[in-house]
Amino acid sequence: MKAKIVYASMTGNDEDMADILEEDLQDLGFETDSSEVAFADASEYLDSDLCIFVTYTYGEGTMTDEIADFYDQLKELDLSGKYFAVMGSGDKTYGEHFCENVFDYQKAFLACNATEITAPVTIENAPDDEAIEAIDQAAREMADKLNG
Template structure:
């Protein structure tokens, strides 16, 4: 099964989540491609069984412009997208925490809850990543996406 993990990261937190997902998926014998948004040609997402999109939340709940540009470049919306992101509750509190995850999930009509990580996925938050990924794989299997 082909999987792509596309992510946008300035501080490295979202990239850390992407790397954790990659490591765990590799253990399951998935074929993984990584794409750092803004670097190189945008891949054809329709070649993948599962698509993971990761972003941080910017400017009091906003989606970064690079992520919006990426979505425009992709064009049509694939239906096998799972969203993850990082944020910081000190900028906008719980109401705006990882709001870019919510926005992307709505944009891609994702019917599985996005993963929201406070800053870095280290420590106990690594378990949140693992648990979320397990749920994604079960969800994809239920939708008859080959896992």
């Protein structure tokens, strides 16, 4: 199984999440490819079985230009037959906007006819032990469903 991970990271937190997930998936037998969003094109998902996006949410849910550009590319794709997962970090001081971009991407993948393979993983700021376990669990769910 091939997994494509695209991540957006302003502080390094989401790059850390993507790295943890990539290592987990490799340990579970996936062939992985990981890219920072500024160096990726959404069409790269067409060559993978599993499409993953890891993002931060800036302030009150505003997408930065690089995240918005990739989002617009994604919305043009038909990902029928593909699975997806989304995860990311945010700051709970923004209340209802906490990890809003993660859920924006979840809706975009669903609109592209992709099948959600695991619930979104959202964490506050940097990945701590609890967050790492949530990422590990999500990776196991992905492997169970696709390799099962």
